[in-house]
Amino acid sequence: MYKIVIILIFALLVAIFAISNSNPLTLxxxxxxxxxxxxxVVIICAVLVGALIMFLVVLFTKARKSWQTRGExxxxxxxxxxxxEAVNQLKQENAELMKTNEELTAQIRKLEGMLRGEEAEPETxxxxxxMAAETVNETGDVIDAIEEPEVSExxxxxxxxxxxxxxxx
Numbered sequence: 001m002y003k004i005v006i007i008l009i010f011a012l013l014v015a016i017f018a019i020s021n022s023n024p025l026t027l028x029x030x031x032x033x034x035x036x037x038x039x040x041v042v043i044i045c046a047v048l049v050g051a052l053i054m055f056l057v058v059l060f061t062k063a064r065k066s067w068q069t070r071g072e073x074x075x076x077x078x079x080x081x082x083x084x085e086a087v088n089q090l091k092q093e094n095a096e097l098m099k100t101n102e103e104l105t106a107q108i109r110k111l112e113g114m115l116r117g118e119e120a121e122p123e124t125x126x127x128x129x130x131m132a133a134e135t136v137n138e139t140g141d142v143i144d145a146i147e148e149p150e151v152s153e154x155x156x157x158x159x160x161x162x163x164x165x166x167x168x169x
Contacts, residue, residue: 018043 018040027042028034 014043014047 021039021043023039024036025039025042026034027037
């Protein structure tokens, strides 16, 4: 708003100056010739030509800055696509870490329950075999039953019963 007020004040001063200099004069333009006019018309034309020149300077300056920012946006667009890939990779790593965290938290709760004397029965045969591999190392029968894939059903069931018995103790 203040810019409009300043422009109007400047236009008013130019108009007052032009009206106070309304004497006739002969204006000679090279290659065109000369013609009669007043000083007011010459002053107003000079102000308009100056305003037009300033407008063109500002227009070209803004256009150059716009082209530069457009080039920078293209370059940053490539960087942002790289950063999108990095963000996706970090999200995937985060999901994996959250899953690992949940598994470790469950193991900690089971161990805390064992320390308090609570019995937590393993749910699956795989968990029984894992616990046997981690906790029972002195009995060769159990380790052999876990490592050998061609175990008779009788040996396997006796090993599982043995482990369940150890687990309940």
